[in-house]
């Protein structure tokens with residue numbers, strides 16, 4: 079027998095949608111041991127009281143958040159809590175040597191003034207925020223490998239940036255023409271009760287929300303500006319769609335070279351993502367469905383060019399709770415720990 083030791087990990091916000099996905103995936107991860115679950119209103123409850131179907135797998139209770147205890151027990155900590163909390167917890171964990179993955183928006187912004195303008199929260203942890211790396215592995219794998227703190231992307235930015243990045247990075251489009259039209263299932267809003275998420279409200283209905291002011295806009299713009307090499311504004315419109323899981327993001331942008339055709343772009347995208355196991359570029363004429371990605375860490379991308387308008391049309395489908403949240407955070411942990419990026423993550427979705 080060798081001296082194999084699993085790395086102790088913890089989750090703050092374990093009762094939420096992101097938290098329970100993390101629990102499910104980390105319980106099956108070959109390199110880690112889940113040793114801590116934290117929360118607020120559920121503190122003191124056995125995890126199985128909240129999710130009884132996991133009683134045979136998870137024998138932990140939710141604890142109130144105490145950073146001394148967390149840092150004493152855990153080497154890696156996932157913060158799956160509402161915006162504005164991670165920035166109070168992370169600095170204390172980092173000080174004690176933990177690696178931290180924040181699933182909220184607190185560590186996504188390189189400019190904290192942007193965060194404050196869009197999230198309305200003042201921040202004291204400027205020095206900590208400056209050390210955070212944006213956790214989109216397909217773009218920032220090398221930086222994530224060196225990071226102690228990762229700010230994992232939002233679900234809409236994940237789908238939208240994976241669709242748009244090759245076009246921007248290779249200078250194939252006029253960046254200012256990019257328009258993102260995205261649709262999300264209701265689990266994107268989290269587990270907390272909200273009237274617009276009731277079945278009776280959301281079912282049989284499709285509507286845009288946050289038009290011209292959704293808080294994922296500056297996050298998308300930050301990364302697009304970096305890829306384009308200059309400050310950009312991007313039009314982004316999210317929609318709530320009557321399903322539980324999944325995001326479909328459709329991106330439109332004018333091509334610089336009107337001679338480019340669909341197969342050229344497919345070749346370019348396949349080259350761009352050749353080392354990215356979680357991104358699948360569809361064959362010509364195939365457009366992704368959210369159902370394909372549901373339950374997996376995959377992002378499916380379909381590509382078309384409209385020769386009449388000279389626009390590229392790129393569609394991406396993810397599971398908002400996996401590649402858009404918990405799975406992506408685990409992918410980042412794998413990179414931070416020097417493990418295979420695919421470890422412990424689902425390669426197949428639920429359907430069919």
Ligand SMILES: NC(=O)C1=CN([C@@H]2O[C@H](COP(=O)(O)OP(=O)(O)OC[C@H]3O[C@@H](n4cnc5c(N)ncnc54)[C@H](OP(=O)(O)O)[C@@H]3O)[C@@H](O)[C@H]2O)C=CC1
Nearest residue numbers: 091093094095096117118119120158159182266268269403
């Ligand atoms: N849902 C999605 O598709 C995505 C969400 N995100 C982001 O991930 C984070 C988690 O989202 P999601 O799982 O949907 O949210 P949920 O509303 O489902 O869960 C929130 C969790 O935060 C915990 N929490 C709230 N306040 C505190 C506190 N003061 N101290 C400790 N824990 C607290 C809750 O614990 P308790 O129940 O014990 O009160 C609960 O476990 C959010 O920042 C969200 O914006 C990012 C990408 C996608």
Ligand SMILES: CC(=O)N[C@@H](CCC(=O)OP(=O)(O)O)C(=O)O
Nearest residue numbers: 182183232233262263264266267
């Ligand atoms: C359907 C729905 O409500 N979706 C959420 C997106 C959730 C998310 O990704 O949250 P972050 O802010 O942490 O990125 C919304 O639009 O607010």
